[in-house]
Amino acid sequence: MEKGRASDFLRAGFGETKITPPLGTDLAGFGFYLDRRANIVRDELKARSLCLQGDRETILIISLDLLSVSVEFADRCRRQIAKETSIPFKNILLACTHTHSGPAVQPLPGLGKINPDYVRRLPSLVLEAALKARANLEEAKFGFHAEAVEPIGYNRRLNSFYPIDSWLQVGICQQKRRAIFLLNYACHAVTLGPTKEISSDWPGAAVKEIEKSGNKALVLQGFGGDIDPVTYMNRRLGATREDYYLCGQIIASRALKSVKYTNFQKEVALKSAENRIRLPLSVFPLASLDRETAAALEANKQFLHASRIISLWRKKIEKHYEAFAASPWLENVPVQVIRIGEMQILGLPGEVFCSPGIKLREKFPALMTAGYANGDVGYLPTEEAYLNPDDYACYCAPKFYGLFNFTPKIELTLIEESSQLLSSI
Secondary structure (H helix, E strand, O other), rough: OOOOOOOOOEEEEEEEEEEEOOOOEEEOOOOOOOOOOOOOEEOEEEEEEEEEEOOOOOOEEEHHHHOOOOHHHHHHHHHHHHHHHHHHHHEEEEEEEOOOOOOOOOOOOOOOOOOEEEEEEEHHHHHHHHHHHHHEEOOOOOEEEEEEEEEEEEEEEOOOOOOOOOOEEEEEEEEOOEEEEEEEEOOOOOOOOOOOOOOOOHHHHHHHHHHOOOEEEEEEOOOOOOOOOOHHHHOOOOOOOHHHHHHHHHHHHHHHHHHHOOOOOOOEEEEEEEEEEEEEEEOHHHHHHHHHHHHHHOOOOOOOHHHHHHHHHHHHHHHHHHHHHHOOEEEEEEEEEEEEEOOOEEEOOEEEEEEHHHHHHOOOOOEEEEOOEEEOOOOOOHHHHOOOOHHHHHHHOOOOOOOEEOOOOHHHHHHHHHHHHHOOO
């Protein structure tokens, strides 16, 4: 797609559907084999969709109140939506807010048993939200603004407020009767801790606050792989609904405030691009498997049932070792960029640490960074993080994805690939 092409007169539409699972469904995240079967619904989970249509292109952005989905699942949903709407596959972004109080959807051993009936129904619910947005297009003006936010997150690896991404990125579609807010902030949606409550956590609370003003909203979780809510600095367990509602209120108030500082345009260029890349894996000699297994068991002994995860990991490594050794890469990793006027969205499929997004924004200032976008391949750490041999994201988390660790070069790979694709549109 060539740069400098004429802008488009914009139309925007919003759609949503409930994706709340039935009670008794396993919830995802927080630890291994915790038996977190949902026993109460604190907040309904939603699939929310924003459709943007110009004279030449149509863009569809979908946000799901879920922990994560696999790349294969995301591809299947995006293909189905593309078929039903005629919107190009590369123009469809499907991202999760990463709430840990939602159902298990992605097959990750120990992190929640999947409800197969729910997962079978989910693509049709996502499609329904997309079709509603497509069917409700109205003339709109678009504007982008970045607003500094009182930290609701801190760097959990360093127990510090540095580095964090303290900026709320806001895209606003201003229609005649209302506005549709696209919110982007980086912080794990884990406020409640490992309870058995279904909740959309702070992203859902932010949307509800926006809705009180008569408007609509959806959230793209930022690059917050190393960012937890500030409440965790006081105590990891025991946070309440009031805590994540406070976070949501802060986000929503800053977004609503940004309206008066936003320059709205009727003519807005819509562009998109997507590449599939491969990420480097640290494949050790098979003869080292015993030593690596013992080291993993020692490093993760604080996690209940970690030995079960490491045993499953070892079996997968043994089964597929020749393939890994012949090609030490994780293939088919989607990198997607979308341009809406001056604003750009970068979607990466995993738990990206905040620093790469901060570095990329130095070159691309009007940048939204969407994690858990079009799938989830695991934590995507910084090179510096690999210097700590006990780092959970670098050395433990790959085990429940059945992978070797990524190499420290992963940060540079992601920045280079992302920068190249952002520059192309």
